[in-house]
Amino acid sequence: MPVTRARLLVMNAALGPLDYRVPEGMAVEHGSVVVAPLGPRQVTGIVWEEERLPSDRVPDEKLRPLLGMLDVPPIRAELRRLIEWTADYYVAPMAAVARMVIASGGALRGPATMTEYRLTGGAPERMTAQRQRAIEALEGEQATIRELSGIAGVSEGVLRGLVNHGVLEPVEVDVDRPYPRASADHHLPDLSAEQREVAGRLVEAVEARAFAPILIDGVTGSGKTETYFEAIGAAIAEGRQVLVMLPEIALTEAFLGRFEERFGALPVVWHSSLKSTERRRAWRAIASGEAQVVVGARSALFLPYANLGLIVVDEAHEISFKQDDGVRYNARDVAVMRARFEGIPVVLASATPALESLHMADTGIYEKLVLPSRFGGAQLPDIKLVDLTEEKPGSGAWIAPPLRAALIDRLEKGEQSLLFLNRRGYAPLTLCRHCGFRFQCPNCSAWLVEHRLSRRLACHHCGHETAPPGKCPECGEPDCLVACGPGVERIADEVAEMLPEARVAVVTSDTLNSPEKAAEFVAMAEAKAIDVIVGTQLVTKGFHFPELTLVGVIDADLGLEGGDLRAAERTYQQVAQVAGRAGRGAKPGEVLIQTRHPEAPVIAALEAGDRDAFYEAETDARRYAGAPPFGRWAAIIVSSEDEREAREAAQRLGSTRPHLDDVQVLGPAPAPMALLRGRYRFRLLLNAKRSAELQQVIRVWLSGVEHPPGVRIGVDIDPYSFV
Numbered sequence: 001m002p003v004t005r006a007r008l009l010v011m012n013a014a015l016g017p018l019d020y021r022v023p024e025g026m027a028v029e030h031g032s033v034v035v036a037p038l039g040p041r042q043v044t045g046i047v048w049e050e051e052r053l054p055s056d057r058v059p060d061e062k063l064r065p066l067l068g069m070l071d072v073p074p075i076r077a078e079l080r081r082l083i084e085w086t087a088d089y090y091v092a093p094m095a096a097v098a099r100m101v102i103a104s105g106g107a108l109r110g111p112a113t114m115t116e117y118r119l120t121g122g123a124p125e126r127m128t129a130q131r132q133r134a135i136e137a138l139e140g141e142q143a144t145i146r147e148l149s150g151i152a153g154v155s156e157g158v159l160r161g162l163v164n165h166g167v168l169e170p171v172e173v174d175v176d177r178p179y180p181r182a183s184a185d186h187h188l189p190d191l192s193a194e195q196r197e198v199a200g201r202l203v204e205a206v207e208a209r210a211f212a213p214i215l216i217d218g219v220t221g222s223g224k225t226e227t228y229f230e231a232i233g234a235a236i237a238e239g240r241q242v243l244v245m246l247p248e249i250a251l252t253e254a255f256l257g258r259f260e261e262r263f264g265a266l267p268v269v270w271h272s273s274l275k276s277t278e279r280r281r282a283w284r285a286i287a288s289g290e291a292q293v294v295v296g297a298r299s300a301l302f303l304p305y306a307n308l309g310l311i312v313v314d315e316a317h318e319i320s321f322k323q324d325d326g327v328r329y330n331a332r333d334v335a336v337m338r339a340r341f342e343g344i345p346v347v348l349a350s351a352t353p354a355l356e357s358l359h360m361a362d363t364g365i366y367e368k369l370v371l372p373s374r375f376g377g378a379q380l381p382d383i384k385l386v387d388l389t390e391e392k393p394g395s396g397a398w399i400a401p402p403l404r405a406a407l408i409d410r411l412e413k414g415e416q417s418l419l420f421l422n423r424r425g426y427a428p429l430t431l432c433r434h435c436g437f438r439f440q441c442p443n444c445s446a447w448l449v450e451h452r453l454s455r456r457l458a459c460h461h462c463g464h465e466t467a468p469p470g471k472c473p474e475c476g477e478p479d480c481l482v483a484c485g486p487g488v489e490r491i492a493d494e495v496a497e498m499l500p501e502a503r504v505a506v507v508t509s510d511t512l513n514s515p516e517k518a519a520e521f522v523a524m525a526e527a528k529a530i531d532v533i534v535g536t537q538l539v540t541k542g543f544h545f546p547e548l549t550l551v552g553v554i555d556a557d558l559g560l561e562g563g564d565l566r567a568a569e570r571t572y573q574q575v576a577q578v579a580g581r582a583g584r585g586a587k588p589g590e591v592l593i594q595t596r597h598p599e600a601p602v603i604a605a606l607e608a609g610d611r612d613a614f615y616e617a618e619t620d621a622r623r624y625a626g627a628p629p630f631g632r633w634a635a636i637i638v639s640s641e642d643e644r645e646a647r648e649a650a651q652r653l654g655s656t657r658p659h660l661d662d663v664q665v666l667g668p669a670p671a672p673m674a675l676l677r678g679r680y681r682f683r684l685l686l687n688a689k690r691s692a693e694l695q696q697v698i699r700v701w702l703s704g705v706e707h708p709p710g711v712r713i714g715v716d717i718d719p720y721s722f723v
Contacts, residue, residue, distance in 0.1 A: 003028055005063060007053055008036060008045030009083075011102065013093030017055040018045065021063035028066070031074030033108060035067045042067060044108065046075050046098060052084065053094075070108045073287050075101060075304055078341040082302075085337055091695050091715040092327040100302040100327070106276050107283035112176050114277060117159070117168045118142040124165040130154045131162060142171060147275050175277055176284055179268055182292050184233035186264030195227050198369045202231035205345035206238070206310050212345040213336050215316075215361050218371030219380060220351045220580025221544070225255075227371070228312050228347050229262050232293060236263070240309025241286070242293045243300060245331060247318035248538060249273060253519035255295060255314075263293075270296030270303065273514060298323060298331035301338060308342050311335050316348035316357065317573050322720040330718060332357075351580060352573040352611070355618060359629040381551070381582040381589030385607050388596045398486045399494055403552045403592045407495070410550045411502055411531055415587065418533045419491055420540065420578040421554040424508045425449040426490045427483030430457060430468070437474035445675040452489050453506065462677040491554060492534040499532070507535030540577035551582040553593040556603060565627055566720065568602045572614055575606050628718060632688040634698060635722075637671065637714040643680040649711040650682035657684075658701050662692040673723035679712070 006028055008018045020036050022028045032047045050057075079101065087094040102108065119138055124131055137152040148168075149156045162168045191199060198216065205212040218224040235242045246252060249271045260266050268282050268291040285291035289306030296303075298321055301311075313321070313335050321331040332348065339346035348357055348366070361368035374380065384402075391400040399407070399419075410417045429447045431438045439448040441459035448457035450468065458465045471478040483490065492506045505521060512518045524530050525545050533539060533548075559571035575593060582589030595603050605614035623630045638653060640646035650668035657665040667684040674681055688694045698715060707713065 005060065006047045006066060007050045009048045009053060009094055009098055010043045010045040011095050011099050013095040017053045019058040019063055021065045023065045026066060026069060028069060029074055031076060031080060033070045033072050033075065035070065037064055037067055072108055073306065079304055081341045082338050086329055086334055089695060090327055090329050090717050091698055096327050100299060101304055103283065103299060106280035113172055113174055115170045116142050116144055116173050117148060117163065117170055120166060120169045122167050124162060124167050130158045134158055134162065135167065143275050173277060175281055178290060179285060180265035182236055182263035182265040184237040187262055189226050191226060194371055195223050198371060199227040199230035201369055202228060202347060203234040206231050206234040209343065211340045211343050213366045214345060214347050215353060215357055215366045215368045216347060216349040216371065217353055217368055218351060219374060220577065221374040222371035224349045224371060225258060228349060231310055231347065235309040236292055238309060241289065241291065241305050241307050242310045243308065244293065244295045244312045244314060245298065245300060245335060246295060247315045247320040249297060252295060254522050267293035267295045270294055270300040301331050301335055309344055311339050311346040313348045315350060317350045317352050317354045319570065319720050324721055328716045352576050355569055355615060356629045358615060381579055381591045383579060383591045383593065383607055383609060385598045385603065386592050386594045387598050388594055397494055398491060398554055400594055403594065404498060406550050406590065406592060407499065411499055416531060416545060416548040417550040418539060418548055418581055419552045419554060420535060421486065421488050421491055422537050422558060422574065423487045424460065424510055424536055425487040426452040427485050427487055429484040430481055431484060432472040432474060432477065432480050433482045434472060434477040434480045435475040437472050443678045445673050449487065450483055461673065488534050488536055495532050495534065502531040503529060504532045504534060505530045507533055507539050509538055512538060537574055540574055548581055549587050549589050551579055551591045553578065556593045556595040557597055569618055572602050572606065626687055631690060632694050633719055634686040634694055635716040635719045636684040637681055637716065638711065639679040639681045640711045641679055642710060645708060645710055646680040646682055649707045653705055654684060656705055658697055662689040663697055671723065
């Protein structure tokens with residue numbers, strides 16, 4: 001309903017709620033996105049219900065008028081409730097959550113057309129090295145000057161020079177042009193009896209238009225995607241929108257091909273690599289209801305859908321659904337809450353569900369649908385352990401004899417193999433053999449990782465990079481640097497040396513850093529242009545290669561290091577998922593798991609294929625420790641660029657800790673990653689019973705302690721990372 005005064009949630013958390021007068025003739029309602037004056041500046045805000053956004057009420061006569069409304073639909077009440085819930089649960093400012101909703105500034109204002117540039121095929125009168133590089137890099141590209149500058153790695157001035165020479169031409173683009181329409185019955189699939197039963201239940205849930213959290217628990221290769229595609233078809237037929245969340249941008253292209261084949265058109269895509277024009281177009285189509293199906297990363301969850309009818313979270317166990325900075329939310333859990341506020345079904349699909357999700361299903365809160373066998377009669381692979389204490393690789397090698405023999409056998413048969421090691425680069429540590437100097441990141445408590453493919457030493461935490469020096473920076477000795485331990489690049493080198501005729505592909509977030517590169521890799525693998533894939537966790541998800549019959553896990557023990565609460569569960573999920581890449585076609589698959597601890601419960605469960613026994617033991621351990629889902633964890637991270645300031649702030653916070661029967665506070669202690677991005681870090685860990693009002697305890701505790709301006713306090717509810 002129209003209002004005469006407006007309380008705004010503005011996008012700056014430091015400002016708090018602000019009150020304004022609504023000018024006569026301006027039809028403002030709750031959820032309207034407006035522009036308001038703030039001193040000499042202008043701010044964007046969302047009109048909120050006063051009773052839900054408490055603040056000291058400003059008298060009517062002191063109110064300044066709003067300047068205008070933006071040409072976007074109001075943020076619906078269901079999404080406003082989600083913003084409130086997310087901020088409350090994750091102890092985050094509402095403004096920070098709302099910024100994820102208003103995720104495209106270009107969508108809020110500006111013309112519906114804009115100018116982009118593309119190559120004309122001409123050449124400049126005078127060719128320079130930078131111009132040559134730009135022309136080569138921009139072949140087939142069309143974007144704004146700023147975006148082309150980033151693509152080509154040259155300054156905007158170089159590109160404007162090419163415009164003046166007629167090498168780049170302007171193109172007027174209709175930013176808000178409609179997307180192709182998907183058809184619910186474009187290509188109906190041939191489902192198995194098991195798939196039809198699951199798909200039928202999902203369609204019923206969509207048609208019921210009520211909240212229904214559903215867990216699809218299906219083995220790898222069982223056709224989970226095809227079953228929830230039927231639910232998507234039902235939503236499309238009813239004219240409702242669908243959100244499909246994927247854990248990795250690299251999975252997008254493979255998924256898009258399957259979607260287009262089923263529905264006859266591509267969905268709307270949302271991820272961080274979109275150009276500004278693409279983000280604007282997608283945001284406005286979603287807000288207007290014109291976008292039918294959105295496929296995106298976790299940030300797509302907060303977009304302002306006009307008529308949402310279904311949410312699907314694929315690979316719902318994935319850790320990448322947890323945001324580790326800013327608002328530290330878990331998109332899987334927030335997806336369930338969004339579905340609850342919207343009154344729609346939400347589908348969590350996984351071959352290795354999170355223990356928390358299985359617990360919710362066991363207690364009847366989630367409905368569990370099971371796909372126990374692979375589609376088309378394909379068999380699950382045979383899993384064997386390779387005990388590295390007995391089957392030792394040769395000197396300087398990492399592949400044990402049984403795995404070497406299996407790789408040779410597959411190459412001779414013309415079949416594909418996959419080697420999995422969850423460690424990017426060539427080696428995790430580089431040191432001087434003469435004096436022992438180790439290359440460490442200047443900004444983090446982490447070693448620099450050698451990447452030989454790109455000739456760099458890199459920190460995987462802050463992004464710091466440097467070229468490998470010709471001599472030791474400590475003792476000055478030349479040619480003395482030694483790579484310690486294996487990364488995927490080193491394993492690929494070992495394969496190339498062992499099988500010189502094999503075509504090897506290294507698959508990591510470094511090599512597949514865009515959907516286009518991922519699509520190129522998938523096409524090469526499907527065309528049998530690759531014999532051996534060497535990859536990180538990226539290869540554990542979603543890829544389907546019928547000729548891939550061997551999976552080798554180089555170091556199954558790696559994920560068990562570090563004392564992480566979920567280390568065993570994560571190891572099981574990763575190894576089980578990568579094992580599921582084998583034997584998905586007509587040919588049987590084999591999985592060889594290299595380990596030094598075959599007796600470890602998680603390794604033994606993988607060998608036996610006994611997931612239920614592993615989860616039962618893990619559940620008992622969590623119950624005993626009061627860990628999720630039976631208890632609650634929260635981390636408080638105190639950081640500063642000054643180590644003493646950070647330590648004193650953490651000690652000050654620790655000295656005022658709450659003393660409650662249902663909340664235990666551990667620490668403060670230096671974080672395992674004590675220096676991160678130039679900031680010294682200390683952690684406090686809270687373990688609470690389910691009955692405790694954990695968030696309220698934290699809010700009251702933190703509000704009673706003041707810190708210097710250089711100190712930051714971060715709160716992580718249900719943490720996944722313990723660094």
